[in-house]
Amino acid sequence: MKKFKIILLIIIISNCYLLKSQENPETTLLNQFHKITSEEMMEWMKKLCSPEFNGRFTGSPGFVTSAEWIAGKFREWGIKPAGDNGSYFQWFDWPYTEVNDIGSLVLNIPQADGTVIRKSYNYPDEYYPGMNSGSGEITAEVVFVGYGVTAPDLNYDDYKGIDVKGKIVLMNRDVPYTDPGNPEYAKWVKYCYHQYKLENAVKHGAAGFLYIDGIGANPNISYDPSIIVCGIGSQVLSDIFAGTKTTNSELTAGMIKSLKPASFRTGKNMTIRANTTRHPEGKGCNVIGMIEGSDPELSKEAILIGGHLDAVGKAGKVVNGALDNASGVVDIMGAAKAMAQSGISLKRSVVFILFGGEENGLIGSKLYADNPVFPKDKSVVFINLDMVGNGTGFSVNASAPWKNLLSYFESANTKYIHRPFRGSAPEPKGFYGRPRSDLYNFSSIGYRTMSIGTTGSYKKVYYHLPGDDPDAVTIDIMEDVAKMIYVALTNIANDSDLKF
Ligand SMILES: [Zn+2]
Incomplete structure (x- = not known):
């Protein structure tokens, strides 16, 4: 009886193998x-x-x-x-910057009586802390520098004739040349990078950096401890342009058309605060x-x-x-x-x-x-x-x-x-x-x-x-x-x- 069971078991097992090997x-x-x-x-x-x-x-x-x-x-x-x-x-190796808190962004509005009204903006809808920002606080005038590009090879310089030392620069993403299908575009590509724009701002002595359409995390930017970085949305932008008789869209449309810079001092004073820690060991x-x-x-x-x-x-x-x-x-x-x-x-x-x-x-x-x-x-x-x-x-x-x-x-x-x-x-x-x-x-x-x-x-x-x-x-x-x-x-x- 036992022998029979064993034989049965062998038949069942070998059939299973057979089935498996024949599986479609x-x-x-x-x-x-x-x-x-x-x-x-x-x-x-x-x-x-x-x-x-x-x-x-x-x-x-x-x-x-x-x-x-x-x-x-x-x-x-x-x-x-x-x-x-x-x-x-x-x-x-990848050194990185830790953003410890949301920081702050404030517009300082001087009043006739000598006092200053401070308008604070909301995170994350109106401003976003720069992810590779230096740590600290900067209060200074905001200077509009178009696209933040200095391109001698293209005879184009957003910083020409304008002093940004110790100031906060305000700029757009990308470049004023907007036709990627044109071979000419290749010459502009190196000026598109966030890294380039930040380094160029530091080179010109800027102490603060406001990036237009900058709501959202952007770690793809250079780190320089000397500059405080912040992304802004449309509310902040329209407050900066208020009373200047122009808008960013109007200026950029002109720049795209003429390929001529349109930089100017906005007369607005802002405070950017950032709290970051650099980790070189990353x-x-x-x-x-x-x-x-x-x-x-x-x-x-x-x-x-x-x-x-x-x-x-x-x-x-x-x-x-x-x-x-x-x-x-x-x-x-x-x-x-x-x-x-x-x-x-x-x-x-x-x-x-x-x-x-x-x-x-x-x-x-x-x-x-x-x-x-x-x-x-x-x-x-x-x-x-x-x-x-x-x-x-x-x-x-x-x-x-x-x-x-x-x-x-x-x-x-x-x-x-x-x-x-x-x-x-x-x-x-x-x-x-x-x-x-x-x-x-x-x-x-x-x-x-x-x-x-x-x-x-x-x-x-x-x-x-x-x-x-x-x-x-x-x-x-x-x-x-x-x-x-x-x-x-x-x-x-x-x-x-x-x-x-
Ligand atoms: Zn992705």
């Missing part, structure tokens, strides 16, 4: 597909936006802790380390994990997919960066876990990169591009995800002429997901002109690139503002983004007919 590859693919759940992805989203990580500001301990947490997940799922010295990390990193390909030849080729892990930290209130860009990170995690655990062996290798320092000027992606895990000519494509978690449909863009890569995403959607799908190759014009996302550091040196986005967004976007929390994302589109990536990358990795 599509069934195997779909088994794992259904294990990608919005519940689990929301757990990760909440973790990334938790006080433990404090807004994931590159350089800060909160950022490093978040990077270690992701590396721990990769390890748990069997994704191999592909960073420096057998670790998951690619480190870089460290940042990329987190890199890999599923090694199984084919002797094709495994030498890699599909790269990445997004930035960092957010803009805390300037007054913490900005948790749920949409920007915990969403992209969680989308990638969902797909990465599925690929690592599906039981489908991948012929090509797949590399997952979560960047640091994007918000500070695309630092981590530049580091990776300069120190790639796979050589560039063996990297099939780099796919970027930034703010992919609000909407109802997909948009997938590929740099020309790699339109065929789009088809894997489109067919994953058509077969299994059924969302509105918009694909384009090449990407919409103007995307590559200026370094606005990590994609730039790959596309600008000749990588094939793709980006994944969503369409039909219906939730309010808190871009670089308090409120970018887990309830600002649409978790069900994120689940579907992860599912689309999982299916598409599995098929790209295993398509032996695909030649690069």
Whole structure:
């Protein structure tokens, strides 16, 4: 009787194996597909936006802790380390500035009787503390300096004939040349940067810096302890221009038309206070994990997919960066876990990169591009995800002429997901002109690139503002983004007919 039971057991077990080995590859693919759940992805989203990580500001301990947490997940799922010295990390030094409180911005209005009325502005609607500001207080006259540009090569100088020593400079973003389609634009690009504008203001002796349209965290600016920085919104701007018989829009329209500066002393006196601490010891990193390909030849080729892990930290209130860009990170995690655990062996290798320092000027992606895990000519494509978690449909863009890569995403959607799908190759014009996302550091040196986005967004976007929390994302589109990536990358990795 006992013997019979054993034989029966052997028959059952061998049948199970037989069933497993005969399982249709599509069934195997779909088994794992259904294990990608919005519940689990929301757990990760909440973790990334938790006080433990404090807004994931590159350089800060909160950022490093978040990077270690992701590396721990990769390890748990069997994704191999592909960073420096057998670790998951690619480190870089990153001094950072901690904003200790919201500071203040005040307009000092002198009265006929010699007294002064102080008008204080509200955080975060009317002003936003400069994230790389020096610490202290400045009271001085505000001088309008247009775009804050000194360009001898273009015969243009916003500071010409105007003294800003010890004063507060007020300026616009960008440059007065506004046609990115014109080759002439290239000469202006270097004057667009916030870094340049701040350094130029310091060079001219300014002690304060008011940035127009500056509501929201902006860590992508130089640090100089001698200058107090503050972003302003429309209320402050109209108070500064009150009684000057002109407006900023009128002046900038004129400057754009004539390419002539329009700087002038506003006669307004303001006080900016900032409370910041500089941390020269800061460290940042990329987190890199890999599923090694199984084919002797094709495994030498890699599909790269990445997004930035960092957010803009805390300037007054913490900005948790749920949409920007915990969403992209969680989308990638969902797909990465599925690929690592599906039981489908991948012929090509797949590399997952979560960047640091994007918000500070695309630092981590530049580091990776300069120190790639796979050589560039063996990297099939780099796919970027930034703010992919609000909407109802997909948009997938590929740099020309790699339109065929789009088809894997489109067919994953058509077969299994059924969302509105918009694909384009090449990407919409103007995307590559200026370094606005990590994609730039790959596309600008000749990588094939793709980006994944969503369409039909219906939730309010808190871009670089308090409120970018887990309830600002649409978790069900994120689940579907992860599912689309999982299916598409599995098929790209295993398509032996695909030649690069
Ligand atoms: Zn972003």
